[in-house]
Amino acid sequence: MTDNQNRTAPRPGIKRRSFIKALGGGIVLFFAPWNAIDLMALPAPQRRSLTKDYNAFLHIATDGTVSCYTGKIEMGQGIITSLAQMMAEELNVPLAKVKMVMGDTDLCPWDAGTWGSLTTRAFGPAMRAAAAETRMVLVQMASEKLGVVPERLEVTDGEVSVLGDPAVRVSYAELAQGKKMERYLEIKPAPEDYTKYTLVGKPLKHSDAYEKVTGRAKYTGDLRLPGMLHARILRPPSHGAKLVTADLSAAEAMEGVSVVREGDFIAVLSENRDLADIAIVRISAEYSSDELNVDNSTVFDHINRGEYRPNVVRNDGDVELAAPQCGSLFEHEYHDPYLAHAPIETHTALANFEDGKVTVWASTQSPFGLQDTIVMELGMSLETVRVITPFVGGGFGGKSPSQQGVEAARLARLTGKPVMVAWTREEEFFYDAFHPASVVKVKSGTDSEGKIMMWDYNVYLAGTRGADVIYDVPNARVTSHSEDRSKYRVHPFATGAWRAPNNNTNTFARETQIDIMAAAAGTDPLEFRLRNLKDEKMKGVLRAVADKFGYEPGKTPSGRGIGIACGTDAGTWVAFMAEVSVDRTTGAVRIVRLACAQDMGLCVNPQGALLQMESCLTMGMGYTLTEEVKYVGGDVKDRNFDNYSIPKFSWLPKLECVIMDRPDQPSQGGGEPAIIGVGAAVGNAIFDGTGARLFRVPFTPERVMEAMEKSEGRKV
Amino acid sequence: MMEETIRFKLNGNETELVTDPNQILLWVLRNHFGLTGTKYGCGIGFCGACTVLIDGEPARSCMIPVSDVAGRSVVTIEGLEDGGELHPVQKAFIDHDALQCGFCTPGMVLTAVGMLEKNPSPTREEIVAGLEENLCRCGAHKRIIEAVEDAARIKRGGNVK
Numbered sequence: 001m002t003d004n005q006n007r008t009a010p011r012p013g014i015k016r017r018s019f020i021k022a023l024g025g026g027i028v029l030f031f032a033p034w035n036a037i038d039l040m041a042l043p044a045p046q047r048r049s050l051t052k053d054y055n056a057f058l059h060i061a062t063d064g065t066v067s068c069y070t071g072k073i074e075m076g077q078g079i080i081t082s083l084a085q086m087m088a089e090e091l092n093v094p095l096a097k098v099k100m101v102m103g104d105t106d107l108c109p110w111d112a113g114t115w116g117s118l119t120t121r122a123f124g125p126a127m128r129a130a131a132a133e134t135r136m137v138l139v140q141m142a143s144e145k146l147g148v149v150p151e152r153l154e155v156t157d158g159e160v161s162v163l164g165d166p167a168v169r170v171s172y173a174e175l176a177q178g179k180k181m182e183r184y185l186e187i188k189p190a191p192e193d194y195t196k197y198t199l200v201g202k203p204l205k206h207s208d209a210y211e212k213v214t215g216r217a218k219y220t221g222d223l224r225l226p227g228m229l230h231a232r233i234l235r236p237p238s239h240g241a242k243l244v245t246a247d248l249s250a251a252e253a254m255e256g257v258s259v260v261r262e263g264d265f266i267a268v269l270s271e272n273r274d275l276a277d278i279a280i281v282r283i284s285a286e287y288s289s290d291e292l293n294v295d296n297s298t299v300f301d302h303i304n305r306g307e308y309r310p311n312v313v314r315n316d317g318d319v320e321l322a323a324p325q326c327g328s329l330f331e332h333e334y335h336d337p338y339l340a341h342a343p344i345e346t347h348t349a350l351a352n353f354e355d356g357k358v359t360v361w362a363s364t365q366s367p368f369g370l371q372d373t374i375v376m377e378l379g380m381s382l383e384t385v386r387v388i389t390p391f392v393g394g395g396f397g398g399k400s401p402s403q404q405g406v407e408a409a410r411l412a413r414l415t416g417k418p419v420m421v422a423w424t425r426e427e428e429f430f431y432d433a434f435h436p437a438s439v440v441k442v443k444s445g446t447d448s449e450g451k452i453m454m455w456d457y458n459v460y461l462a463g464t465r466g467a468d469v470i471y472d473v474p475n476a477r478v479t480s481h482s483e484d485r486s487k488y489r490v491h492p493f494a495t496g497a498w499r500a501p502n503n504n505t506n507t508f509a510r511e512t513q514i515d516i517m518a519a520a521a522g523t524d525p526l527e528f529r530l531r532n533l534k535d536e537k538m539k540g541v542l543r544a545v546a547d548k549f550g551y552e553p554g555k556t557p558s559g560r561g562i563g564i565a566c567g568t569d570a571g572t573w574v575a576f577m578a579e580v581s582v583d584r585t586t587g588a589v590r591i592v593r594l595a596c597a598q599d600m601g602l603c604v605n606p607q608g609a610l611l612q613m614e615s616c617l618t619m620g621m622g623y624t625l626t627e628e629v630k631y632v633g634g635d636v637k638d639r640n641f642d643n644y645s646i647p648k649f650s651w652l653p654k655l656e657c658v659i660m661d662r663p664d665q666p667s668q669g670g671g672e673p674a675i676i677g678v679g680a681a682v683g684n685a686i687f688d689g690t691g692a693r694l695f696r697v698p699f700t701p702e703r704v705m706e707a708m709e710k711s712e713g714r715k716v
Numbered sequence: 717m718m719e720e721t722i723r724f725k726l727n728g729n730e731t732e733l734v735t736d737p738n739q740i741l742l743w744v745l746r747n748h749f750g751l752t753g754t755k756y757g758c759g760i761g762f763c764g765a766c767t768v769l770i771d772g773e774p775a776r777s778c779m780i781p782v783s784d785v786a787g788r789s790v791v792t793i794e795g796l797e798d799g800g801e802l803h804p805v806q807k808a809f810i811d812h813d814a815l816q817c818g819f820c821t822p823g824m825v826l827t828a829v830g831m832l833e834k835n836p837s838p839t840r841e842e843i844v845a846g847l848e849e850n851l852c853r854c855g856a857h858k859r860i861i862e863a864v865e866d867a868a869r870i871k872r873g874g875n876v877k
Binding site for chain 1: 736738739740743746747750751752753754755756757758759760762763765792793794796797802806809810813815816817818819820821822825843844845847848849850851852853854855856857858859860861
């Protein structure tokens with residue numbers, strides 16, 4: 001068996017019989033996501049990892065309730081609403097009849113994880129096709145029941161009726177009555193006729209808002225089981241530190257506290273969370289340290305000294321030959337620091353063993369990934385591990401790794417009791433898989449007309465997402481340099497995907513470089529972009545954002561403090577405009593306006609998509625102005641919100657968003673694109689206002705002052 | 717550990733518990749009373765997810781020993797509804813879609829409720845200042861401000877905007 005086949009082997013999960021039994025009748029529809037999604041031109045990695053097994057995805061209960069099962073999870077991005085919306089549309093049922101069952105490894109079809117803005121664009125089409133076929137199955141059943149050919153039937157609000165004779169009807173609920181039926185669907189997605197949509201494309205608010213404003217929404221930490229223990233785990237002072245000795249006696253002496261140890265894994269547990277908090281600090285431990293000699297002030301030298309694995313992802317024309325022929329050459333280096341995800345809900349998990357089977361409730365973006373990890377780390381079989389995902393209080397990529405779930409499972413096994421592991425804010429920062437610090441080096445050249453003739457782009461540690469040229473450049477090379485641990489250790493701690501992983505880094509570098517060339521050419525930066533672009537979609541979003549903003553052309557720096565940026569992410573085209581005011585005595589930057597236009601194909605829920613855009617723009621101000629994890633070697637210095645500053649109410653600028661009307665185009669990602677250009681647009685706006693050019697995010701007052709001093713004498 | 721009997725009003729009802737008086741109010745609410753709408757976010761009073769009302773004033777329950785609320789009135793998110801009717805601030809949060817992951821929401825709602833009790837006609841700047849120390853990572857700030865503006869208007873007898 002090849003590795004590839006291995007990965008696509010069927011996952012047994014819960015036995016199908018017991019699953020159907022648990023549902024208590026009705027109609028269960030199965031489909032193999034592989035069949036459907038394969039046709040959707042998914043990127044190879046996702047396609048490879050899809051199961052070929054049939055999965056239940058839909059249950060029609062005898063009361064007409066339609067349960068939709070998905071391995072995706074809800075963390076605030078709103079798919080609990082938009083997926084239900086798609087399901088209701090294709091099945092022709094009222095939205096209120098659709099119940100979403102999400103992120104339960106026993107009940108839901110396998111899914112790699114909720115990330116990459118993939119839910120709507122990759123899972124969505126498969127789910128819709130399956131729902132559309134389910135509707136045909138139901139119409140066929142109705143046809144048999146009513147004795148009328150399917151061609152003469154129509155479906156409205158979950159009721160199948162005869163065309164021209166609406167009194168002759170049967171509901172989905174009646175069709176499901178007294179049935180225990182399984183159907184296996186072969187999905188053949190057909191082109192969809194968007195003109196017939198009544199629900200898709202309609203703006204809908206969060207369907208879970210009532211639960212959330214009343215405190216009824218249950219997040220993992222809100223669950224309670226009889227006899228449940230709260231755990232605190234002994235943590236090293238820094239990454240790479242190894243435990244030498246630990247004195248547990250003071251904690252062990254505490255009433256109502258139990259102490260467990262398995263190798264270096266030491267935890268205190270109590271029914272009372274306060275006691276666990278007290279007990280953990282009573283353990284005295286010594287560690288040996290193994291720290292990289294690097295901190296946040298030396299990180300970019302450290303990166304530049306390294307040896308990496310280069311991967312040329314584009315090589316058009318000949319950059320070496322073209323360079324000497326360019327009238328103007330530009331060479332700059334861009335720096336991006338480590339960033340924390342900092343969701344307000346910390347990583348939390350509750351684990352319970354029963355009859356040799358463990359159930360783990362976890363705040364995770366990857367319930368099936370966590371299931372695999374528990375299987376591996378605890379030496380269990382897949383059938384004996386169930387992961388359930390309650391409401392998740394923010395993820396942003398940070399909850400793709402879910403170490404807390406393994407910890408809870410391990411402690412539940414050690415103690416024989418249900419165990420809650422809820423990380424403190426300090427643990428959340430310490431174990432976060434940070435956005436990686438990265439360096440981008442760009443060399444580019446223009447001819448005397450301001451046409452970009454050469455582009456040589458080298459990105460270190462930030463991957464290829466958003467690294468493409470996007471502009472029409474005859475000689476272009478893009479090289480991505482990734483970590484080669486056998487040669488050079490770069491990061492002292494874990495790094496991972498942070499909302500629109502690394503696209504922020506690449507868009508910042510590219511769009512700043514473009515702005516520098518526009519300024520040198522004496523051309524309006526919007527005009528410079530439009531002239532150097534062939535991509536009509538990109539031109540479209542640029543014009544749309546300029547229109548929304550009321551942009552008046554002008555050479556930069558104009559003194560107005562307006563900046564532009566654009567790019568692509570998750571299949572979506574996006575353009576930005578920012579207006580800033582800079583305090584010339586302190587260097588403090590205030591973002592006054594942020595505008596964004598987005599071409600995301602068919603927008604399923606314009607309200608949800610708009611919220612995600614506002615969310616991206618607001619969150620993006622953080623990496624732009626303040627966010628930068630401070631550390632010395634493996635010792636993370638920022639461990640709470642007193643040091644790590646995220647956007648607050650007073651930062652809020654005027655936000656203006658445009659979603660292009662593209663109902664005839666396939667749906668694309670919407671959870672991340674609108675964050676990618678905030679840094680670049682704001683940096684370009686600072687230049688436009690002051691003549692000071694910034695090459696490193698975040699734009700702290702010190703860095704802005706320094707850049708203004710360097711630019712002194714430049715006329716603004 | 718010395719235990720004491722602590723009496724206070726919780727969501728309108730007189731209540732008492734025998735406990736270590738140094739226990740943190742947040743954990744008492746969540747673990748003893750099962751009022752899990754009050755969230756842990758940072759443990760040092762910086763994020764506001766644990767906000768409750770103490771005698772009508774927003775307070776950070778992660779920083780307060782339970783003995784501090786003896787003889788006082790504590791309102792959590794579960795206690796805001798009046799006879800099954802949502803508080804105008806809760807309604808406005810729904811109407812304005814002023815939330816995403818919802819984890820900061822109870823703290824936001826209670827902070828706004830406390831603010832409007834003191835100042836029924838806040839300006840936008842006053843709303844921003846009142847909410848400033850509550851953190852939201854999802855970036856729902858714009859809508860939260862709009863929701864609170866609207867809630868103030870409705871509380872004063874106006875119509876939904």
